[in-house]
Amino acid sequence: MMHNAIEIRNLTKNYKGFSLGPLDFTIPKGCMVGYIGENGAGKSTTLKAILGLIHADSGEIKIFGKSMNEHEPELMNKIGVVFDAINLPTDMKVQEVGTFCKLAFTTWEENTFGDYLKRFSLPNDKKVKALSRGMKMKLSLSIALSHQAELLILDEATSGLDPVVRDEILDILLDFLQDENHTVLISSHILSDLEKAADYIAFLHHGKLLFMEEKDLLVERYALCSLDDETIGHLDPEAIVGRRKHAFGQDLLVIRNLMPKSIKLTNASIEDIMVYIIKGVESESVAL
Amino acid sequence: MNIQISNASNDPIYMQIKNQIKSAIISGSMAAGEQLPSIRYLAKELRVSVITTKRAYDELEAEGFINSVQGRGSYVSLQNKEFIREEQLRKVEASLLEAIKGAELAGLSMEDLKEILDTLEGVEDDA
Amino acid sequence: MKALLYKDLVSSKSTYLLLLIMVGVIAGIAITQGAMIIIPFIFAYIPMILGAISFGYESQSEFPKFVFTTPISRTTYVKSKYCFSVLFGMMAFISGLAVFGMEYGSLDFALIMAATSFAVPIIFVALQIPFVFEYGVEKEGIIMVATYAVLFITIRLVGKHLNRMMDLVRAMNRINSYLISAAIVAGAICILVVSIHMSCVIVKRKEY
Numbered sequence: 001m002m003h004n005a006i007e008i009r010n011l012t013k014n015y016k017g018f019s020l021g022p023l024d025f026t027i028p029k030g031c032m033v034g035y036i037g038e039n040g041a042g043k044s045t046t047l048k049a050i051l052g053l054i055h056a057d058s059g060e061i062k063i064f065g066k067s068m069n070e071h072e073p074e075l076m077n078k079i080g081v082v083f084d085a086i087n088l089p090t091d092m093k094v095q096e097v098g099t100f101c102k103l104a105f106t107t108w109e110e111n112t113f114g115d116y117l118k119r120f121s122l123p124n125d126k127k128v129k130a131l132s133r134g135m136k137m138k139l140s141l142s143i144a145l146s147h148q149a150e151l152l153i154l155d156e157a158t159s160g161l162d163p164v165v166r167d168e169i170l171d172i173l174l175d176f177l178q179d180e181n182h183t184v185l186i187s188s189h190i191l192s193d194l195e196k197a198a199d200y201i202a203f204l205h206h207g208k209l210l211f212m213e214e215k216d217l218l219v220e221r222y223a224l225c226s227l228d229d230e231t232i233g234h235l236d237p238e239a240i241v242g243r244r245k246h247a248f249g250q251d252l253l254v255i256r257n258l259m260p261k262s263i264k265l266t267n268a269s270i271e272d273i274m275v276y277i278i279k280g281v282e283s284e285s286v287a288l
Numbered sequence: 289m290n291i292q293i294s295n296a297s298n299d300p301i302y303m304q305i306k307n308q309i310k311s312a313i314i315s316g317s318m319a320a321g322e323q324l325p326s327i328r329y330l331a332k333e334l335r336v337s338v339i340t341t342k343r344a345y346d347e348l349e350a351e352g353f354i355n356s357v358q359g360r361g362s363y364v365s366l367q368n369k370e371f372i373r374e375e376q377l378r379k380v381e382a383s384l385l386e387a388i389k390g391a392e393l394a395g396l397s398m399e400d401l402k403e404i405l406d407t408l409e410g411v412e413d414d415a
Numbered sequence: 416m417k418a419l420l421y422k423d424l425v426s427s428k429s430t431y432l433l434l435l436i437m438v439g440v441i442a443g444i445a446i447t448q449g450a451m452i453i454i455p456f457i458f459a460y461i462p463m464i465l466g467a468i469s470f471g472y473e474s475q476s477e478f479p480k481f482v483f484t485t486p487i488s489r490t491t492y493v494k495s496k497y498c499f500s501v502l503f504g505m506m507a508f509i510s511g512l513a514v515f516g517m518e519y520g521s522l523d524f525a526l527i528m529a530a531t532s533f534a535v536p537i538i539f540v541a542l543q544i545p546f547v548f549e550y551g552v553e554k555e556g557i558i559m560v561a562t563y564a565v566l567f568i569t570i571r572l573v574g575k576h577l578n579r580m581m582d583l584v585r586a587m588n589r590i591n592s593y594l595i596s597a598a599i600v601a602g603a604i605c606i607l608v609v610s611i612h613m614s615c616v617i618v619k620r621k622e623y
Contacts, residue, residue, distance in 0.1 A: 032337075053480060055620075073485075089478060090475070104418035104487055170335075198337060214337075214339050219300070
């Protein structure tokens, strides 16, 4: 019984001016992993390497225990992919897209696709180019969910979508995860999407994985506070992960355990954690 | 079953969930043998991580409030009355120990402490 | 494979319609002018245009990126690009057989010309496609112009030296028209296979 959806060992990919890895991480089955990082951190590169769209310079990738090096196209039946663009010929109608998929996927479920089209109000005879960005995304998602996929990979799929649509998509992902064999890997720099429902957060910065942690633990470990310079001087320097100096004091991301009980702390969001850790790393005052 | 979680609270979310379920069981609004929602369903509805709900359920099980059967779900434990009583007893003992320690630090005697206890009980009765 | 062919058929209907009209017009002119020989060569010309259309639409929407997230393998994708040329090659063969047979009343001659008509679209597409995969469809313009030029020159040469060629062919007839036409067809197929292999190597190496 495979417990991991994806296993990545020692993955590297070098481009001019940017290098990814070496990356080691594991995506267990049955959970939602939020893959976060700035634009250009290498998230898309990682996902493309996982899917075999680009070739890694080194390392091994396994999906459901099968090595991607002996790439079996059949495996793609089990993987639903949503990119930020729809990548379909713009003159094709929605219905024709469905027929294409029926011919392409051996596990295609026509009724499921039809149900999603209805749910999203996607008209059968509309051409892809006539769809709004949100509708294109919903079409992509409908495709990804209609071939018995066990792993969903979303690469910046929600960029450019309004909060209402993003909320709908989150609901659908949570529905997908009701089956404990299903897994979701979602890369996004819109962190409010992942804030609530993600199980793990993997943080990529300049091609390196800073951590992959249970989201709950992150929220428990870190906190925010706003203090004056003097008080800060009395703190254990190990406690400060990152800071923002302003004219009237400093905002800090701190490690809860290392802070005196007297200081008032507020909960840090995933976005706060990401931004402050990057500030900390950039100024080389890292305390993770 | 009603569960409301707050992101602003100081308690971690798993603890909020745990405590609310516990209260429901203790107060009797959840009957012995009653089935709880699955951890995944709960996670989805509350919009929290599955790890969070699993942790809440794991701790509830460790404390004897619920039983989880692989593949079938989680149920309010049948013997929970005993456990509840023991649990509360443990809590009371712990609180009293702390009170005794605190009294020592403040230089109070055992009589002073008992007086305080009586006064407080009176306050409780009035309340 | 079926999916890709379906997509090709369905994704640019208006362009196909235009193509059909153009072909109809040219064929019509050819028939009225009594230059029916052109017809097989039209069949040679069409796959190149279809290929350009297919590649063009795909590069616009980065379609291969989607294709390779389905169970369609890179090899299948490559092969699908050659399908039309094989289809039109066969149509060229049949029409060539009919046209040259009728015009010149000689089966042997017709057979060889039909084989040539089969070979032409296949060879031209086989030459083009690896370049398009490697350098992208933008360069397709240059590649197409080059192949049209070659095609054009060839037709004119054939036209100029038609009589001499027919004598040559009749001479070859003595040998065995079946053997020669089979050799031409086999040669074309060899080139096709080599081209497919090269395209597969290119596409497997490529990143999307």
